[in-house]
Amino acid sequence: MGNCSQGCKDYFSRQKNTNIRLTLPVVCFVWQIAMIILFGVFIRYDKESNAHWVETKAHDNITSDIENDFYFRYPSFQDVHVMIFVGFGFLMTFLKRYSFGAVGFNFLIASFGLQWALLMQGWFHSLDPQTGKIFIGVESLINADFCVAGCLIAYGAVLGKVSPVQLLVMTLFGVTLFAVEEYIILNLLHARDAGGSMVIHTFGGYYGLAISRVLYRPNLHQSKRMQGSVYHSDTFAMIGTLFLWMFWPSFNSAITDHGDGQHRAVINTYLCLASTVLTTVAISSLSQKTGKLDMVHIQNSTLAGGVALGTAAEFMISPYGALIVGFFCGIISTMGYIFISPFLEKTLKIQDTCGIHNLHAMPGVIGGIVGAITAAAASESVYGKQGLINTFDFTGDFKDRTVLTQGGYQAAGMCVSIVFGVVGGAIVGSILKLPIWGDPADENCFDDEVYWEVREPATHHLLQPHSP
Amino acid sequence: MGNCSQGCKDYFSRQKNTNIRLTLPVVCFVWQIAMIILFGVFIRYDKESNAHWVETKAHDNITSDIENDFYFRYPSFQDVHVMIFVGFGFLMTFLKRYSFGAVGFNFLIASFGLQWALLMQGWFHSLDPQTGKIFIGVESLINADFCVAGCLIAYGAVLGKVSPVQLLVMTLFGVTLFAVEEYIILNLLHARDAGGSMVIHTFGGYYGLAISRVLYRPNLHQSKRMQGSVYHSDTFAMIGTLFLWMFWPSFNSAITDHGDGQHRAVINTYLCLASTVLTTVAISSLSQKTGKLDMVHIQNSTLAGGVALGTAAEFMISPYGALIVGFFCGIISTMGYIFISPFLEKTLKIQDTCGIHNLHAMPGVIGGIVGAITAAAASESVYGKQGLINTFDFTGDFKDRTVLTQGGYQAAGMCVSIVFGVVGGAIVGSILKLPIWGDPADENCFDDEVYWEVREPATHHLLQPHSP
């Protein structure tokens, strides 16, 4: 037993080998071939993207092509797509020498994850019982992008400390867990969560934090010289911040109800985010001796309002309600960067490179709570009779549900997403701890040279740590 | 009196204190709380973003959700949103060490201003007399972004020379003035100005120039080492240029009439901007000894055509007319950078960091004139009877207005915007001159280190002035 334990220890602490020339191509190829086969068996065009659409139109008395769901959702889809690839990708380029990894691995795992998401979400949400097929359209693409967002959030916690192979494994399990928790929350509990405060941000946040906890590196300070920004890398990161910030109204409205649902979600998110910017700036300025602003806060906390309105954006939270949510999120998220992140690292041993706890996990939980309260407080006088039914989808099995009950189920959904994140992350973290995935040594973290051909040698001044 | 004058002088010339740890947070918090209260009192969802939409549809015999104004305007809104935050923000990153201030303060004042704009524009344009409420929808959001654009233009003139607190004050008054002049021009004079040549660009331009005049710094040369670009900062600025250029057709069409109005505004702006690029390149090349191009011209003057078509974009100016406008704007704007900017600085003591006189003020005035002429020349044979009424909104009190009269009122509108810009800017400039706002000393202008935690020390080669 002692010997085994010693053997295990040796096994785990042996010299790191970051050669991924075998594992990375194999995972990519095997996976992509599997996807082709599974898509061949399961995935078909839905009736709005099928060449039989002309017959569908005649059959359903649809008078114009403009009624095709494509025209309701495509602009929002493209905005979400930009958020996933440019938004998340560039937001993580703030590290001085990890821009390739930030943008490139984000690109890889999103492309990988969205295919699996179409299958997983299809099996759980839209498998046609008669044909055994999954019929996809533009809404499926949006949902796949959403699902991937959860995994990209988790990437933020481990940025610079894992190999691309680990990221692919993390994404594979992340998408799987996502589809299950989403099924429980949206279908079984019948909670509403159009912008994903719970299913995307809370889940993704805790999933990443739990993985980061399991992969804790006590000697991470050995790569401290790399763990910071330079002037231009902070500017690149602002590209990510702004595209996320600007398109968040599309994110929260992309799959809400046609008409007023999408319209209202946009207005609420727009206002909430504007409010967040002001309180973020206020707290950031307060936190420094002479009132200087910190780019870390501006890059991240300004987005917390969008996260926190993910559930309630489609509700009649009213414009000032949206401002209030944003007001508190900016404060809480910025304070998170100042006080909570150091605490998490020192006490709970959670090394959170991008501070996803402050940007996604906490605001996600706030969003779940706001959603539950707003739902419970909904009334026919505010929504109108039919409006209430439409907004909360009180139809079919749920036609007798009251708003109070709905509030309760919203809160329950919140808990489900936390549990899935924490437990799922702990398990997946353990898998990722196996010493076969090619992760970097402690002294080589946050350095693109490990996994990328870097043509230009890093110069001294770029790598000097900041000495105030 | 002499004593007082001496005392005043001392008061104004004392050592600059750029500590904004008190003022910035206080302004942000007070302001945001005020916004929440005012929104609570005044702002409501309009009938297209309200959950009662289902009843509205039934009542108004609207057959499909796609008739919701959201679907007519949301794609344009998102493009405008990108112009405001990425376009204006990155365009100003050209300075070697002021990218954080350019993107970050742009972000701050736009978020601040758009809330106030919703209120101010609401009070002036859409306050419901019965309920005393302002009902907002996607068009309100576009108008708020437009209003903010005026202030961001003004920011360009004072870039690098003011504190964020000054910018917030400038935005507060800027939005207020904007709403009033907009009310006079669009409602009282009933001028047309969908893309804002007059209300946005002319006003914003002169507002900024007047402020810059009042805040004239005779010793600005002390920070000359910082007042220039480096290779990467010029590349970042091109991100701003291109997003402004590409999305300008959306800017000029965002609030024009449904159908042909939006369609035509896009075509005109697209053509006009293409033409501007060619003449900008031509003049830029002519201005240098061996025909080399200057990034300053390419970054800015290529956009002048969009500004100058802000009024006439929705008119039947015809495709070649749009090309002609662009042709002259490229020439005039580039020549402005070569000849007029140095003159303004030396003779009129107007220090215009971004050259907004060449990009916004002058082309805005051209746009106003083009609009007046095109309106006066409009005819029923070209527009059709109903087309003429729709395009110029000759309804209600204005149903008997002739196109010639309309042309006169367009020209009057032009003058109103100039007067508001110059007078308003002079007054606001005087307020900003008070030595309580934390502005930087002459030798610290154009330097992010004054208001931002900058992690990486500036290296020598980055700060060397250009020696040809």
Next chain:
Amino acid sequence: MGNCSQGCKDYFSRQKNTNIRLTLPVVCFVWQIAMIILFGVFIRYDKESNAHWVETKAHDNITSDIENDFYFRYPSFQDVHVMIFVGFGFLMTFLKRYSFGAVGFNFLIASFGLQWALLMQGWFHSLDPQTGKIFIGVESLINADFCVAGCLIAYGAVLGKVSPVQLLVMTLFGVTLFAVEEYIILNLLHARDAGGSMVIHTFGGYYGLAISRVLYRPNLHQSKRMQGSVYHSDTFAMIGTLFLWMFWPSFNSAITDHGDGQHRAVINTYLCLASTVLTTVAISSLSQKTGKLDMVHIQNSTLAGGVALGTAAEFMISPYGALIVGFFCGIISTMGYIFISPFLEKTLKIQDTCGIHNLHAMPGVIGGIVGAITAAAASESVYGKQGLINTFDFTGDFKDRTVLTQGGYQAAGMCVSIVFGVVGGAIVGSILKLPIWGDPADENCFDDEVYWEVREPATHHLLQPHSP
């Protein structure tokens, strides 16, 4: 004869003069004035962008403005517009000191080309026989952007080695050739090619390669120090890559049929591109000793799937079919960078700066073949009777065409685009070889200082070649 030959040789090998102060402005001005005149004679608003639209609506029983083609195509148009200016522009910023040229000249020739494209495409496709006018709307703008794309692809082959005047000449002829081959392929052969695998990518690719062959520089190694990337320039290039990648679904769907046609093209392209990313990463990793990834591959080959689905995107290729196309394109394109590009340079003397052979020419040919096969395999059971007619436009003169015949014509179209590219490129290349265009000397290639005022001197470390 011998004397003449010697004289010619001297004439061609004289000292390079890169002064373009005369030629560039003259070309720009003459051209722009010609455009204004030709637009005045030929170009008018179409009925959907004309103020008479209100009468058109009444006449055609159109019940809502939302039926205006503008609302079907404007979001896609804007995405395509971003691809042309930001996508192509930033993709080429990867060189360490050619970002101004990449973004700036791309901007210039696109603005120049799109005007000519509106005329050329108008004359060939939509000249109204009665009025002798060309009526333009949003679809014309998309087609003009498409046409320009062909020339921007060609620019990729000669990036850094030509003067802006040469680029303008290249664009002038490129657009002309494009309009003719497009007319032959789409109208005479009645082939389908909505996303332009053949007419855009194959033509543009071979056009650029042929030009580059004629302009072969045996001593290009003299500017080897400039021919590579630095860390930040690679990050800038990823902006281009991602915007191209994200918006490619809009590119391939922008002019497809309303309804299912646009919807399906988006789904297919989305899936195909995701698949390409995985196989690109796999091959890139395999190609390096320790499995490191190469930015060149990630920046370029990830896009090959979009190119290859340009023809078939609107067909019922089915989701797994799209994945298969992407699978092989990622492999072939990446291998092209590793094996074929060095071969082309060494053996065929084709210096292809951006590797357009791997990103556009080869995938374009694959796309043509995939299109031909998919068309030939189309069946009424899959498409439905009317769906088949709509998709392949089997109406009018072509109402009796079978799918097999269609497949044959698709293949013929493929050949036409190759022939036009190669022959046209060879001829245009010969014109560009004249020593009057101000192209740079061999030792000054890939250097912005030749045609741009560069304020900051290049520092040593930026220009050091990579020493592994």
